[in-house]
Amino acid sequence: xxxxxxxxxxxxxxxxxxxxxxxxxxxxxxxxxxxxxxxxxxxxxxxxxxxxxxxxxxxxxxxxxxxxxxxxxxxxxxxxxxxxxxxxxxxxxxxxxxxxxxxxxxxxxxxxxxxxxxxxxxxxxxxxxxxxxxxxxxxxxxxxxxxxxxxxxxxxxxxxxxxxxxxxxxxxxxxxxxxxxxxxxxxxxxxxxxxxxxxxxxxxxxxxxxxxxxxxxxxxxxxxxxxxxxxxxxxxxxxxxxxxxxxxxxxxxxxxxxxxxxxxxxxxxxxxxxxxxxxxxxxxxxxxxxxxxxxxxxxxxxxxxxxxxxxxxxxxxxxxxxxxxxxxxxxxxxxxxxxxxxxxxxxxxxxxxxxxxxxxxxxxxxxxxxxxxxxxxxxxxxxxxxxxxxxxxxxxxxxxxxxxxxxxxxxxxxxxxxxxxxxxxxxxxxxxxxxxxxxxxxxxxxxxxxxxxxxxxxxxxxxxxxxxxxxxxxxxxxxxxxxxxxxxxxxxxxxxxxxxxxxxxxxxxxxxxxxxxxxxxxxxxxxxxxxxxxxxxxxxxxxxxxxxxxxxxxxxxxxxxxxxxxxxxxxxxxxxxxxxxxxxxxxxxxxx
Numbered sequence: 001x002x003x004x005x006x007x008x009x010x011x012x013x014x015x016x017x018x019x020x021x022x023x024x025x026x027x028x029x030x031x032x033x034x035x036x037x038x039x040x041x042x043x044x045x046x047x048x049x050x051x052x053x054x055x056x057x058x059x060x061x062x063x064x065x066x067x068x069x070x071x072x073x074x075x076x077x078x079x080x081x082x083x084x085x086x087x088x089x090x091x092x093x094x095x096x097x098x099x100x101x102x103x104x105x106x107x108x109x110x111x112x113x114x115x116x117x118x119x120x121x122x123x124x125x126x127x128x129x130x131x132x133x134x135x136x137x138x139x140x141x142x143x144x145x146x147x148x149x150x151x152x153x154x155x156x157x158x159x160x161x162x163x164x165x166x167x168x169x170x171x172x173x174x175x176x177x178x179x180x181x182x183x184x185x186x187x188x189x190x191x192x193x194x195x196x197x198x199x200x201x202x203x204x205x206x207x208x209x210x211x212x213x214x215x216x217x218x219x220x221x222x223x224x225x226x227x228x229x230x231x232x233x234x235x236x237x238x239x240x241x242x243x244x245x246x247x248x249x250x251x252x253x254x255x256x257x258x259x260x261x262x263x264x265x266x267x268x269x270x271x272x273x274x275x276x277x278x279x280x281x282x283x284x285x286x287x288x289x290x291x292x293x294x295x296x297x298x299x300x301x302x303x304x305x306x307x308x309x310x311x312x313x314x315x316x317x318x319x320x321x322x323x324x325x326x327x328x329x330x331x332x333x334x335x336x337x338x339x340x341x342x343x344x345x346x347x348x349x350x351x352x353x354x355x356x357x358x359x360x361x362x363x364x365x366x367x368x369x370x371x372x373x374x375x376x377x378x379x380x381x382x383x384x385x386x387x388x389x390x391x392x393x394x395x396x397x398x399x400x401x402x403x404x405x406x407x408x409x410x411x412x413x414x415x416x417x418x419x420x421x422x423x424x425x426x427x428x429x430x431x432x433x434x435x436x437x438x439x440x441x442x443x444x445x446x447x448x449x450x451x452x453x454x455x456x457x458x459x460x461x462x463x464x465x466x467x468x469x470x471x472x473x474x475x476x477x478x479x480x481x482x483x484x485x486x487x488x489x490x491x492x493x494x495x496x497x498x499x500x501x502x503x504x505x506x507x508x509x510x511x512x513x514x515x516x517x518x519x520x521x522x523x524x525x526x527x528x529x530x531x532x533x534x535x536x537x538x539x540x541x542x543x544x545x546x547x548x549x550x551x552x553x554x555x556x557x558x559x560x561x562x563x564x565x566x567x568x569x570x571x572x573x574x575x576x577x578x579x580x581x582x583x584x585x586x587x588x589x590x591x592x
Contacts, residue, residue: 002268003058003122003290005096005204010252010269010286011060012093012100018046018061024086024104029076030066031302033143035129037079039088049291050120050129052143056298057127059100059120060287064295067434075143079131082106082116082140089115094164096172096204098122103134116140121165132162173202173244181237185225194228195221198240208266213239215274246270254289256281267293299432306436307427310443314427317448318420325413332406338399343368344377345392348385355385419486419564421510425540426485429512434467435484442487442565466491471591472534474527479517480588482534486566489513490559493568499555502528504535507548507575511539513566515554529578530588536580545579 022041029035037048049062072080086106093100100120108114115134121127129143139160146156154163171184184201192200198210214221217239219232228236246252252269258279259265265279266272269286283289347364348355355362358381366375379388423439430436443449469492470482481496483489493503493513502516502523514535516523532549541547552573559568 002206002208002266003098004206004209005093005098006206006209006247007269007286007290008059008098008100008122008204009093009096009247010250010254011290012091013250013252014286015048015059015061015091015100015102018044019048019088019091022046022088024083024088024106027076027079027084028068029073029079029143030068032073033127035076035079035143036062036065037083041088050118051298052121052127052129053298053301054125054127055301056294057122057124058290058294059122060290061285062287062291062295064291067437075129075141078141079118082114082131083118086116095167096174096202097165097167098204099164119162123165126165128156130156130162137162167203170201170203173198173205173240174248176202176244178237178241181240182233185233185236192225193222194219194225197225208268208272209243209270212270212272212274213243216243243270252286254283254286256283256289256293264293264297302433303430303436306433307430310436310440310449311424311427313449314420314423314443318417318424321413321417321420325410325417328406328410328413331402332410335399335403335406338396338403341392341396341399343375345389345396347375347377348379348389348392352385352389355379357384359385415564415567418510419567421540422486422566425510425512425538429484429538432467438466438487439485442485446564470534470538472530473589473591474516474530475588476524476527478519478521478523478527480527480531480534481515481517482538483513483566486564489566490568493554493557494559497554499553501554502531502551503554503557503570504531504549504551505570506535506539506541507550509540509547511535511541513568514538528576532576532578533580533584534588536578537582537585539580542580546577547580548575548577550575 019039019041022039024037025040025045026038027035028038031051031053033053034049034051037050039046039048047062047065048059050059051057083104083106086104088102089105090103091100098121100122102118102120104116104118105113106116117132117134119130119132121130127144128146131140131142132138133140139156139158139162141158142156144156145158146154148155154165156162171180185197195207195210195214198213199205199207211221213236217232217236219228219236247270253271254269255267255271256264257266257272257275258281260279266275267289269289271280271282343366346368347366348362350367351362351364354364359379360381361376361378363374363376365372369375379385380391383391423443426439427436430439440449444451466488467484469484469488472480472482474480481492483492489512492515497503497515498518500518500520502518504514504516505511512535514531516527516531528551532551535549536542536544536547539547550570550573552570556572557568557570
């Protein structure tokens with residue numbers, strides 16, 4: 001992926017045509033490093049997404065929005081104070097770098113016009129969004145504060161004078177003469193590979209466009225510069241100048257490039273001839289290209305980051321529950337052998353006069369045995385025979401009590417193991433950050449996670465709205481719903497589904513509840529098979545083959561008292577065996 005200076009220039013060109021003269025209506029900070037600004041211009045509301053994410057920094061007009069936090073962060077409140085109601089005066093790029101400046105005119109507290117600059121630096125882990133007072137160039141605040149202990153070169157703190165990032169002595173590719181180009185090319189003494197020459201020496205050029213220049217010049221990207229002839233250098237400059245000329249004139253051709261598996265390989269604002277002519281999706285908007293390219297990747301990265309600690313915590317609890325279950329089983333096995341201790345105690349009591357003091361064991365006739373077989377009884381030589389008998393009686397009584405407790409506790413532990421495994425499957429199947437938030441809320445309610453939120457009371461009184469389950473349409477036209485997490489499984493099965501609907505779940509394995517809406521029709525085998533495939537795909541067995549899936553009418557499914565969310569029992573079921581192939585799942589129509 002390559003959000004370089006050229007892509008930045010094309011974005012700025014598009015933002016100018018869409019936002020200049022527009023009024024800033026609303027400002028949201030939906031992530032700790034991301035701002036969404038709604039700009040109204042010429043009868044259209046534009047959503048300007050600005051992200052300082054370390055993995056996916058970017059700026060463009062988006063068609064998507066996320067859930068807003070209950071309480072706006074401090075930086076968001078500052079932007080609202082100084083930019084809300086303001087007019088976008090200018091948008092420009094700094095020196096072909098990945099730095100965008102948005103000038104906004106608004107009224108201060110006294111009603112006097114002031115100008116502020118919102119500066120967006122798209123620079124990997126150093127990306128930032130900075131609000132600057134234009135008249136004094138003083139930083140008002142930033143979405144990431146950079147202290148001296150974080151960077152000795154450049155601090156970003158309120159009250160400091162804003163300075164642009166250093167250019168590392170790179171040249172502006174749009175203002176380079178042929179003589180200068182040849183001079184820089186001929187000065188290479190390190191024998192670097194050809195394509196590296198461009199992004200080593202020119203601001204805003206990425207490896208992707210550098211390779212494109214080499215490809216168009218019909219030169220191997222890994223050739224040492226010293227091996228290139230004069231004619232080849234001439235041709236190389238001609239290609240370079242041709243591409244830079246298109247950029248100067250803002251001649252862009254935004255596109256996404258996909259491989260045979262329909263996975264995104266690259267995006268850019270110019271046609272990339274190095275990828276040939278297949279699997280290219282052109283667009284008339286660089287924002288649309290970036291929106292399609294970044295949204296899924298950004299959501300995936302945020303889900304990975306957000307779920308990591310949750311997954312680790314649940315896995316730890318699951319491991320402990322599994323060990324606990326093994327120990328309980330062992331103790332139950334031991335408790336079932338308790339009768340011998342009662343026999344020991346009875347025999348010692350009946351023969352106490354025969355047992356010498358200090359004996360380590362005694363062999364007695366077992367009057368409980370029909371043949372009066374001899375039995376060897378271990379003794380503690382430090383205590384009397386009477387105390388030995390009492391100790392065996394106590395051990396027998398303790399094991400008898402333990403068995404009763406274990407027979408109650410083992411099913412509880414097994415339920416907890418199944419529940420935690422279901423949570424891990426739900427996390428694995430989460431494709432939106434909101435879905436993870438629902439799982440977190442569930443874990444807070446179940447006591448697995450402490451609620452450290454500042455708004456506990458507000459959240460307690462607030463009616464929680466669950467996201468919608470996956471909604472599929474079978475090839476026969478039947479509606480199929482798939483739950484995304486335990487709470488949603490419970491809602492779907494016990495409240496949404498009608499008693500005549502068909503309920504499906506993988507057999508003896510964590511997974512989603514699946515409902516086929518019957519709607520007074522006979523459900524064909526093809527729809528039943530598709531629903532079973534979905535049940536297997538959204539389960540722990542998604543990578544397996546011949547997964548057994550149970551199905552029954554919803555009225556045969558019930559929840560036991562005090563059981564955990566999504567945990568149900570069922571009867572009168574049948575079983576179908578399916579293989580959850582991803583390609584088959586993708587062919588089932590998913591409704592948005």
